[in-house]
Amino acid sequence: TQHSVKELRSIGIQPDVLVCRSELALPDEQRRKIALFTNVPESAVFSARDMDDLYAIPIELRSQGLDQVVATQFGMDLPPADLSEWQQVVEAGRNCEGQVTVAMVGKYMDLRDSYISLNEALGHAGRRSGVNVRVRHIESEQVEDEGVDCLAGVHAVLVPGGFGERGIEGMVSAVTHAREKEIPYLGICLGMQVAVIEFSRNVAGLAGANSTEFDPDTPHPVVALVTEWLDESGQVERRSEDSDLGGTMRLGEQACHLAKGSLARNEYGAQTVYERHRHRYEFNNRYLEELKKSGLGFAGRSIDGLVEVVELPSHPWFLASQFHPEFTSTPRDGHRLFDGFIAAAVSYRQRGDLPAKAASAAGA
Structure with missing residues (x-):
């Protein structure tokens, strides 16, 4: 992650949000370390862990607050996203x-x-x-x-x-x-x-x-x-x-x-x-x-x-x-x-x- 951000900075791009792929959820300590060394707020570092169902990933990222961080970044005051229909898709797959x-x-x-x-x-x-x-x-x-x-x-x-x-x-x-x-x-x-x-x-x-x-x-x-x-x-x-x-x-x-x-x-x-x-x-x-x-x-x-x-x-x-x-x-x-x-x-x-x-x- 740090190397990727370093390469982005070398071409003049500073990320506002990081979504980190990992097998398991990122521990808080690791999240703080990533935020410290990439100059990204800890609240904007998200964990995209392995999921049994790919369609559950939006639900997982929403639970971590990704939607609100993105809305705030664009200066938009929006209510929480209604993912009830998407949740039904996930539940249908599980059932x-x-x-x-x-x-x-x-x-x-x-x-x-x-x-x-x-x-x-x-x-x-x-x-x-x-x-x-x-x-x-x-x-x-x-x-x-x-x-x-x-x-x-x-x-x-x-x-x-x-x-x-x-x-x-x-x-x-x-x-x-x-x-x-x-x-x-x-x-x-x-x-x-x-x-x-x-x-x-x-x-x-x-x-x-x-x-x-x-x-x-x-x-x-x-x-x-x-x-x-x-x-x-x-x-x-x-x-x-x-x-x-x-x-x-x-x-x-x-x-x-x-x-x-x-x-x-x-x-x-x-x-x-x-x-x-x-x-x-x-x-x-x-x-x-x-x-x-x-x-x-x-x-x-x-x-x-x-x-x-x-x-x-x-x-x-x-x-x-x-x-x-x-x-x-x-x-x-x-x-x-x-x-x-x-x-x-x-x-x-x-x-x-x-x-x-x-x-x-x-x-x-």
Whole structure:
């Protein structure tokens, strides 16, 4: 701490507050010593000790008076911060019972921070559902090599976003497994596209269906660049650098209209939602009616008529979105799609527990 402050002073910065990381709470004697040798008031030296729950850290620092010191430093006369809602988040984490396991099948699992927002969103939903969420990160190429046995014991399957051909068939196999075994499935961005590919091949009978990103010569381009497919009137869709979709890439928050009676609308509790996008390939509307007749539900559309959400009405919980709902999940409010997904995982786990409990009772 003293060395860090010395380095700051060498470039003309004198800290007003010190928050010291430590395994245990700083003893008063050590706090006084730090204050003495750094020219920081003892009342402005705070201890950020190791906590079982990261979300408890603001509560801990507030209990030491950090908020009042900061307010005083800025000459602001403020009442004590009301952290009652945040305290509820912490208590919810402490009161979680049981566990569900979510298989996240993706392309960049060796870089866990690639999916940090997804990991956090699943954790938020777990707190709100009162259950611990264990995320099993599975490389999609592992599914290609080992088959779906590596998905044994999971209560839900999630396929996140990504780019490129590598590992796609492993994701498709994971979707097949979730669909056939009635395991809750959530697809995000690429996860929606592979869900469409899987359904097209294995349910609608469109052999060789694919995205033009992975197979430019596919006989059934169910996913393609908007500029590569015809709209419902037979006209080639046009997108340019001046269009409202940012050229051929859709970026940022956009409106999505949800179909009445759909799972997505029931989960959101709203007709129109706003979610963030980052993708270039879209569902090909040329196949919309054909896949609808085969049982695929189209639950969300953009203002331009592009497909945003697909689902399987015949499945207990199967939903995939072209947008990224994880970006708007928060510890306090969570996100309705993740809440529904984890609740479905809990229900799936409970259904699996019933035969075991019945057998145990019979044996007794």
